[in-house]
Amino acid sequence: MSAKHFIHDPTHLVNTALLSISHTNPSVQCDIGNKIIYRKNGASQVSIVSGGGSGHEPSFASFVGAGLLSGAVAGTIFASPSAEQVRRCILHRVQKDKGVLVIVMNYTGDVLNFGMAVEKARAQGVEVDMVVVGDDAGVGRARGGKVGRRGIAGTVLVQKIAGALAAMGASLKDVTRIAQLVADNTVSIGSSLSHVHVPGRREAEDDELKEGQVEIGMGIHNEAGSERKSTDLPGLVKTMLSHCLDVADQDRSFSNITDKDEVVLLVNNLGGVSPLELSGITNEVVEQLAGSFKIKPVRILSGTFMTSLNGLGFSISLLRVADTGSVGASMLELLDAPAEASGWPAAISSATWAKRGEVRKIEAQVDEEEVQPSDLRVDYGQAKSMLTTALNRLIEAEPDVTRYDTIVGDGDCGIGLKRGAEAILKMLEKGKDTDDLLIFVNNIIQVVEVSMDGTSGAIYAIFLNALAHGLRQNAPSSPQPVTAGIWAKALESSLKALGKYTPAKPGDRTLMDALYPFVETLSQTESIGKAAAAAQEGSRGTKGMKASLGRTVYVGGEGFQEVPDPGAHGLAELLLGLSNGLKK
Template identity: 65%
Template sequence: MSSKHFINDPTHLVSSALHSLTLTNPNVALDAANKVIYRRPRDDGAREQVSILSGGGSGHEPSFAAMVGPGMLSAAVAGTIFASPSAEQVRAGIASRVDHERGVLVVVMNYTGDVLNFGIAVEKARAAGVPVDMVVVGDDVGVGRAKAGKVGRRGIAGTVLVLKIAGALAAQSRSLEEVAKVARLTAENLVSVGASLEHVHVPGRAAADQDGALAVGEVEIGMGIHNEAGSGRGKMDLPELVGKMLAQLLDPKDEDRAFLNVNSNEVVLLINNLGGVSVLEMGGITTEVVSQLRDAYGIKPVRILSGTYMTSLNGLGFSISLLNVVNTDIGGPGMLELLDAPSEVPGWSAPIRKETWEANNQAVREGTSRVTEEVKPSGLKLDAAAAESSLKSALDRVIAAEPEVTRFDTVVGDGDCGIGLKRGAEAILKHISEHSLTGDAVVDVASIVPVVESSMDGTSGALYAIFLNALVHALRGQSTAGEATPKVWAAALKQSCDALSKYTPARPGDRTLVDALYPFVEVLGETGDVKRAAEASRKAAEETKGMKASLGRSVYVGGSLFEEVPDPGAWGLATFFQGL
């Protein structure tokens, strides 16, 4: 649990975050005193509609304030972090920040403070003659019937599906009765469960002790969005975790949690980021959830929404929500149509159009043919057996040096140089074990280029790919020599260095792999002796120790660590030359 924040004053944090919405969304205004974000009044003849108001404690952004706008909420009332807004705040929102002509629907999550404070405001509004209704959403199955008792299920991320569907229906000028009916129907057909790797810290509070902290590799299933305890914790990998979560949502034999019989042909899946999971990991989580739904339950969701909808500050977790799509029985739009309807709010993300989902396009492009032409023999001959033996020796040397190169790169870079070189070396070894060298220098080097391009990424991978492509061209220019002598290789390598220099400003002295490359090429051209050229390369690589970097990630590494180790890229290349 991190207790570090850029803004540690919770009052200032909430007020400034609410104000930011008025800067990024021209549709909304802020009642700062009551912490109410509301739609600005319009005089462009827009149809009158039922007003929808929601809200709750702050810390769940983008819910709820970022969901105010055309097609969704009319207003949202914010409390302090993880605490319900007061009844007076909600009353002010209903009384003076939304239109009453068609009525007001209040949607709130099932937490005691929210239900009571929003309920007080609703009763006050009714007493004042405002047509108002209230829907309470409790979609969380993380705490079962026995433990929840009379309180019932908590409201979590599935609530945003209720807000979206109700908001879209209201935008069609349907009655308060119809909008409230569909909102309740949506809530009744909704189940959610969350999981997290850690509790979160609230800005402004003292850092809590770590007695309740989760151990490394441990996850809590059913944790609430205010750090409330879930149904249990344990060490498990993602597939096992997702399996347990789906069982809580879908197992009809679990009498404590079988809140919904998902028997519809149409199911909506919402995978929600609790705030601290990377987009990359959310992608992996989404794939796992969809795969298990299909394989274990035969469910293929008609809509899959994955992103950040309702957070728990920077919670290191995610939640899964399933909506059973049922007939709305209002003689009009169905749940899917309402879910797909356009909205103009920053907190709702569903960029895929209804028509695209329903087209169900399964077409793929077949084949793996390359756009490059087949390399023709050049007539530049070499001893295939000797060349293959030397190349294998060099590649084996690079693989053996991986721990050393990785250690160097961990000190002055991001630690991936050794792994990248090893991956490339192993791929080339595999290639030549399956496709022996032909004895034509151009054909053999050209056959290695795509292997390097597909197996080595990052900056070094690009540099090697450029250099080798240029080497193929340079060797073809030397084909009249008939034999690939050291002098021919040196001339071609020099030409490749010139080509590489067009794409990178790296030169000897900049602490890069170029420091090991240029001396090898220069001495080979002068002497024709590969061993002496390799020794010159090794010496130059050693001299990069203490050399201050001018290019690459090492530039950003502070301190004097560069004085202790050579440049990893230069060392790896020198190792290859020594193997030759």
């Protein structure tokens, strides 16, 4: 639970956040006194009004715009707006000649305050309907009792489809019917790794989740879920989908979705999950739906729709596509219809969705390329053994490399080296035996180029390509085993080639502090053991050395005095592994 905020006054926070919306969408205005966002000169259509407590952005204020909401009313953080705020929105801020539909989530305060405003508007002669959305499968029938299920992110599907239908000119009766139809066919569940902190509020921390725990069914106002458990993402998604789809669970079987139905999937960020991680979560949900339930969604929406401030969690919503009858558009067409609202992130058209095909997952692979044979021969068994020993040593060193890089860099060096090492080991396991050294080296180069990224990956790839060129230049005229002398000459030419692309030299605190001593010592002694020892000594010498190149220059702090350069340490471990492998 992070208590760090840029704006600590919750009243100031809500007001300034609402004021910002008219800056990002010129078609809307802000009634800051009543915390209402509404369309300027809204079209003559059924108006869609929604809202609730603040803290769920972009819901609801940023969904105001053509094709979605006509007006949104905000309360303070996690608290319902007052009935008077809602009444003023209905009577004075949105078009009401064609009627008004109020869409509200099933929370007691929201239902009471919005409901009271609806009745007051009706008393003034305005035609108003209200749809209450309760889509949360985290609350079962027994626990929900008379209150029923809470409303969570599935609500945005109701708002979007109703808003699109209203924009088409449909009647209040039809818009209300379709909104209710969507609500009745939507089921959702959320999970979180942590409770959230409300700015300006002192929170009790004794109920905080333990490391590795996840709360399944957590509500969007910090309400407790149905259970806490320690699990990984696949296990978590399995549980969440089971709560939504298992018809045998009579307490939670709210929507009878089968593999015969067209289904819309919404994966929603509760606020604190990075877009990168949310994409990985979305992929897991899609694969489990297909694998375990034979459901392949016809629409997949993934992004930030309804948050719980900076909640470190996500929710899954499933909508069973139902027949809309004679309104002139299907649920999918209404969902796909454009909306000019700054907070609506889904922008894929029906025409594009219609072109979707089977998603092909192509495993990373190395295409075999034609390599001119050489006269350099190598004992493949010995070379494979040496390299395997070296790569395993590098993999074992990854935690140290990562720790060093976390102190002086951005923490990715160890993972990159490990990823490359594992890919080469996989190639050695499945590749064809060859006694041609150039073919053997080229196979390694192809793997490095595909599997390693970042600065280290580029340096290794350039160096190895130059090494292959140097070996070919120093190859004998007839088939002969490679010698230490040939290796030394080829390595020297590789260093010169590398110098064209990086100014790094020994003393700059880079992997060059290990590479240069290795090459120089091998040239002088033709002993890989002595050369590897020189690389190790060079790596150790970087401890306390101030960097003059690389990301460490502007990332690293005082920690450089205590640890060696991560890249140099990783390379030294690899070379020591080669030396040990030769002795076996």
